[in-house]
Amino acid sequence: MSHPGYTPSEIMTIEAARRLSNGTVCFVGIGLPSAAANLARLTHAPEVVLIYESGTIGAKPDVLPLSIGDGELAEYADTVVSVPEIFRYWLQGGRVDVGFLGAAQIDKFGNINSTIIGDDYAKPKVRLPGAGGAPEIASNAKETWIIIKQSPRTFVEKLDFLTSVGHYEGGDSRQRSGARGAGPTAVITDHGVLVPDPVTKELVLAALHPGVTEEQARAMTGWPLKVANQVAAIAPPTQLELVTLRDLHVRTARAHGTSSTNE
């Protein structure tokens, strides 16, 4: 891929940020979702409401938090509540518009794995950190977005473990499962954006980043990828978007005492 002036990781974060608007209440996962959500807040959506599972509501961190409970999140929040309260009243109570998650693996229905790699739970090849808040974010937010780098290892035909539900087995199976909300409405990758088919709920490639081809996206998908009739072209980053994102990463790196990274 040739990307004059920006990386695939940067355009992924920027495209995710563009989707958040002022006033949206977003339950933010750590890492890529947090970077995208704060980029939105620092550019076009200063009034976006960011909630972290540590109980910080209306968080406005100046640098990206390393952990989900950095003091930075509490310092400038509108309010800080307890962990049971954030999950019971604010998430399960239906106050969250968008649950914004990352994952280690995703399948074609937007179900995600953050538990293990390998086929034996008792003897995993790789033990991942686990569920955290994701299962309930995925099943209680009004909709969810997933941000994940696309590769045959992450976009898999069958998950090693289903940690958090997306469109479950497709069709209306999510609704029947008892989950609330619309489930995954967008999967933002370093190749483009996938959205669920309105009926089958299978993820369909709907937009591509500048310079990325359908063939490249297919090659990075572990199942036969469906492609929309009209694939939208994602606009390249503006100067403001790029500068704001890079400044954020530089500030973050300085605060955490390491070199700058786009992860």
Place this chain on the structure above:
Amino acid sequence: MTDKIMPLADAVRRLVKDGQTVALEGFTHLIPTAAGHEIIRQKRRDLTLVRMTPDIVYDQMIGMGCAKKVIFSWGGNPGVGSLHRFRDAIQNGWPNAVAISEHSHADMAGRYQAGASGLPFSVLRGYVGSDLPKHNPEIKTITCPFTGEVLAATPAINPDVTVIHAQKADRKGNVLVHGIVGIQKEAVLAAKAAIVTVEEIVDDLEAPMNACVLPHWVLDAICEVPMGAHPSYAHGYYERDNAFCKEWDGISKERERFLEWMKAHVLGTPNHAQFLAYAGIR
């Protein structure tokens, strides 16, 4: 009342016994690391360790052989990666086999609430479609008697001992927690006994109305341990030591280096003040 204020070593000696269920809580903020170190120094064994986010403190306790089981919902070094000692115990049984009981955050929070409420179980709209219930017999379902909705049900957590860290206590032992308060209040009220380490003991808490204050009569030991949460942080006192959290990745990766570090820093120092001095922290 004031006889509850005691050195941390005494509190652990009196209250933490082999084989117990022990919760060290603090959601990224106010993690009771000093207390974890003291439990390691006193060589407690066969503990069932409960904690939503087993991070460096449980990595250390597991690697030093304190645990037989870990009940948790997210086991990583936040922003850094894996907990190598935790993984080594699960995958290879080193230094001993460790059983796990894996939940989600919302569930763990509810289980502590149920424990604090004197109820046998917690209910939530959770684990929908997830594989977790297939691997954890403690996650069951219950049908709502009013609506017929099927919900997740999990047993209350009532630790033998809960340990938390807080900003300050007054001379009676009343404790003020502020900032990200996490699950500390519920974990204390769910427990049969509670130890609180604090940054300082003061004449007056100056607690605003509605602040999170744990009265002395629900606590069993209050111990003054400045910087007792390091490398976590205490809002208003010191920041999270992110550089150390990253360094831990290298220290903990190999068994030998880990053991060497723990022997020098924790077993080789008599208390937290000496640990901080030895490690060159602040």
